[in-house]
Amino acid sequence: MTVRPTVDDWRRFGDPRFRVYHYLALCQGVVSVLAGFDVVIPFALAIGVPPFLAVLMGVVPLAGGMAQLVMPRLLDRTDGNLRGVTILLAALSEPRGLYLALLALLVASGLIVGPLAFFALAALVAITSVLSSVAASNLLSWYSAVLPEQDRRLVPRMMAVSLAIGALLLLPMAAVLDALSHQVGLLAYALPFLVSGALGIAEVAVLVRLRHPGRVVVPPAAVAADGEADSAPDLRRFLRVSAINALGMGFAPSMSVFMISILGLSAGFSMTVGAIGTLTMVVAAATAGSRLARDSAERMLRRSFGFRAVAMALPLLALPGAAWAPWLMIGTSILGAIGFSSGQLAANERLFRLIHGPAVVRHHARYLARTSGAMTLGQLIGAGVIAVGVPFGYPAFALLYGVSSVIRVVAYRQAAPVATAPVAAIESVAGHEATAEAPATAVA
Secondary structure (H helix, E strand, C coil): CCCCHHHHHHHHHHHHHHHHHCCCCHHHHHHHHHHHHHHHHHHHHCCCCCHHHHHHHHCCCHHHHHHHHHHHHHHHHHCCCCCHHHHHHHHHHHHHHHHHHHHHHHHEEEEHHHHHHHHHHHHHHHHHHHHHHHHHHHHHHHHHCCHHHHHHCCHHHHHHHHHHHHHHHHHHHHHHHHHHHHHEEEEEEHHHHHHHHHHHHHHHHHHHHCCCCCCCCCCCCHHHCHHHHHHCHHHHHHHHHHHHHHHHHCCCCCCCHHHHHHHHCCHHHHHHHHHHHHHHHHHEEEEEHHCCCCCCCCHHHHHHHHHHHHHHHHHCCCCCCCHHHHHHHHHHHHHHHHHHHHHHHHHHHHHHCCCCCCCCHHHHHHHHHHHHHHHHHHHHHHHHHHHHHHHHHHHHHHHHHHHHHHHHHHHHCCHHHHHHHCCCCCCCCCEEEEEEECCCCCCC
């Protein structure tokens, strides 16, 4: 891939007709970072949540992937009102920063303390994360409904824009939070949460301006075709390797918990590492988004597993008290960010190339359910290991990072290309085109 097509793609995405998508990327970038786990996990540890419970908090939001299974039926009950359902879910979940800011105020004032503070935080994170996950997944179907295929392949650049904005905010916010926490304590966390909440409200206003997707339902023909589509070898292999990788993601313990509780680093440094990872994702997402317009999503997905396997191996060398430990965590963040961003984009693109038409809604829901289920299993086991291994400290986390790395190696090997029919071959699956994934042609 040359630089010229990449520049041309970004120039096209910068066209005024994509302006509403630019605004949406701005809002999503702020919300996802300042009300995300880079801030929430340090806040949880600051209010006294034990490390294993902080890790366990990441399990419940994964239900958002499994909750996506109800979308086909919900669309049927609402006469295909994808727009209304998505905006409602976003209105409830995206201003979550305001809810978290209120919780920080109540905890700082002593009105909510102890286990009650943890349960309040867990409930807020669980409910808003599930709703936000379903809304974000619905947006992929929304884009598919309103944009021509050539324009839809430009939309992944939203991820790069969102990440860039989030990283630019997170870096100074980490420094401010470290300084403020020494003066006002837990109230310092209200600042990032309030900024996130304000942009969450703005995000809902932007969603209202998106072009109407019309009536979106999964017709009986698409439902009946599920069995035939599931039998397609490429789709089965894609779902299998995605689930294996998700299991590895589940085993990986929170970097924030590891850095703060085991390595003794500050919350500000933890957020800085998160910001470095986010900045890396900006570059990786921009590059991956451009490559996907004319390259194989299958190959990119496999490479992402390799990056993540190496990323999870580095913390094994991050010994408590070692001068090189912080640098290894930065390296883990960078490699993990490259693997995650390229893998996320490649997985979504791979699915959209394998399945076309209304069946995308159903199969995307199944994909999310399988990966979320695998990740949930891994995180539950991981939280149990940390709960039992807390007295041992580093070895418990090292075990989980090692297992996560090995599982990614398995996913990498399972994703190896297999002999297929010529790339030009096209087979019909229940009336929808399913092609062996050839490099996509350049968009006009």
